[in-house]
Amino acid sequence: MIEALKSDAIVEKMGGRFKLTALIQRRLGELIDGARPLVERGSMSDLEVVIEEILQDKITIDYEASNLPEPGSR
Secondary structure (H helix, E strand, O other), X not given: OOXXXXXXXXXXXXXXXXXXXXXXXXXXXXXXXXXXXXXXXXXXXXXXXXXXHHHOOOOOOXXXXXXXXXXXXX
16 A cells, blocks of 8 residues: 555645545546656556655646635635
């Protein structure tokens, strides 16, 4: 299992498990369809690449376009 997923920090960063899962699924689909990774891949799997992109703030949820409240703005 990827170490970052064992911590609640990444879940809180995205505003919940559902939002995190949705972002991971969308980005995994993009990578599978041929999108370039936004971080150095090295020997990482696609899932590890997505998690690293989230941790490095290379990808995030567009809260304005999705009409979702940003984490902590309740």
